[in-house]
Amino acid sequence: MSSKPLAGKRVIELGTMIAAPFATHILSQLGAEVIKVEPPSGDTTRALIRGGPSGTIVAYSHSKKAICLDLTTDGGKEIFRKLVATADVVIHNLAPAAARKLGVTADDCMAVNPALIHVHVKGYTHGPQADDLMTNPIAEAATGAMDDHRIDGRPTRFGPSYHDQFAGTYAVIRVLSTMLDPNASQADRRIEIGLYETGLHLAARDLAGMQLKTQLLGRLEKEGGGEFSMPGYGSYLTSDGRWIYLLILTDAHWAKLTRALAMPEDGDPELLKLRDRKKARDRVEEAVSKAIGALTYDEAEAKLRAAGLGFNEVMPLERVLEKPQARQPGKLRDLDFRGLHFEVPEFPGAREVAENLPPPELGEHTAQLLAELGYSADAAAGLLASGAARTAQEGDFAWAPVRDKS
Incomplete structure (x- = not known):
């Protein structure tokens, strides 16, 4: 298999939930080495399903390495700075106040590595709400999407976290375009992607259409419904209940x-x-x-x-991967994780699936990376003993057993 375009690039991820991990998942699929940096409590998605990892970890953190650092300690900050010095890209989606507290802002990272591309996926970019917090459903509410998605008349979030995933995709586009620009300045390499601004861009067609009809008709006219109020466009029930x-x-x-x-x-x-x-x-x-x-x-x-x-x-989730179209070469990745087997959809466009790593456990590669960064065995042991760093422990984030209800 030919070398992937980002082979040799190192990406540091401080991600939780979806936006940043989704962005680094794409970069990983393009060949970058992704190192997932997590606090001792782990990424939130490590404990969402019966106390253990959710599908987000399986789908978007496979093929990554994981290091566990306590960035509230001097030792953890020192390790992080050494890691940043070896990186091409840092991507995180921490709240602005948390980023400043932990020392992972663009200023902090570029002080160590001036050539770095730094990406902050946040609630809002520059403006009066730049420090405000936002989540995927709040982005839906703020940009018009939720107003058109109602259940029994009540505005309701979509199922999937599309705004998070689009924000991650936009982050990748910005990273790749910056890598392609030989004249990119340090200002160009400071990238901010807002969930709010992502939502605005996704809603651009609807916002422009609303303005168009208002000006043509001289009044506001809204057509509700995801089917654009087009009769015959939508879901219908067959005689056998499908x-x-x-x-x-x-x-x-x-x-x-x-x-x-x-x-x-x-x-x-x-x-x-x-x-x-x-x-x-x-x-x-x-x-x-x-x-x-x-x-x-x-x-x-x-x-x-x-x-x-x-x-x-309209396919139920449990049948989606049964379709012959889904099972063509290059479309599904077989993953074994904790004794369970998964088929995970691959990044679109692949014709074959390259072998790579299963999802890492919390701190699975901490010892390896400390050695790569030049820490002696004694120094690494001291950092682990102090709590500045942590390695994977047996039983971390184990799924609670399912009780037999019979």
């Missing part, structure tokens, strides 16, 4: 759908145009629901595929 999601965006899609399902509405002049179908939304929805509801999933799939329409079954 949900199918239809992509009916255009007039041509509508014509194909009504013809493929032999619907009475095929060719109805009152429904040929989207603007007319919007006016008759209830009628259209009832017609599509009736047509899909008369078919089993397999029957509907055959008719829709023959018509060249976009659709998919």
Whole structure:
């Protein structure tokens, strides 16, 4: 296998939850060596499932090394500075006050390594809220996404933490573009990515569309719903109790759908145009629901595929990886962790999966890295004894046993 583009680059991660660990996961998949720095309490996601690691650790921390440091101690800070001196990139998503307290700000890190790229994924970038805290659902609330996602009328967060993951992706884009710029200044290498600003960018289309319609119509007009209020675009239940999601965006899609399902509405002049179908939304929805509801999933799939329409079954998580499309070479990574086996989706674009490390335990590589940084055996032992550093311990973050309810 050819060398990956970031082979030889060292990335230091002080990450918790998702945003920074997701960014470094991508950099790791591109070939960088990622060293995950954690406090003695560990990344929060190490204790989320029955007292042990969650899927986040398995999915986004495999192939990384782990060192455990107490950055509230002088010894921990010293080790961290030595580590930063060997790095190309530092990425963290600590709160601004915590970053200053622990000595991991851009000023702190660049004082040790002036050539460093420093990335802080935070709640907000420059502005009056620069020090405020923010989480993924708060970003959804602040940028309009949650207002359009309601359950029983109540604004509700999305399931996945998409804003965290997009912020991590934006961080990677900034890192790579900075690496490609031979004239990048130290200011260019101080990168801040805000969850709030990420949410604004993701909402740009909707915000621009709202402004457009307001100016054209002279009034505010909002179309609620993730299906853009387009009749026939959404999920419908088949006769055998499976949900199918239809992509009916255009007039041509509508014509194909009504013809493929032999619907009475095929060719109805009152429904040929989207603007007319919007006016008759209830009628259209009832017609599509009736047509899909008369078919089993397999029957509907055959008719829709023959018509060249976009659709998919609404897949439950436990069946997602069963599909032949998911099982093609390069798409799933086999991981063994603590005696359990996992199939983890690979970074998109891979055609084969390179062998690498399973998710590390807390401080699994502490001793190895201390030696690499030049600490003698006695010095390393002293740091471990003082609590400035810590190695993996048997039973750390063990999953609580499942009790037999029979």
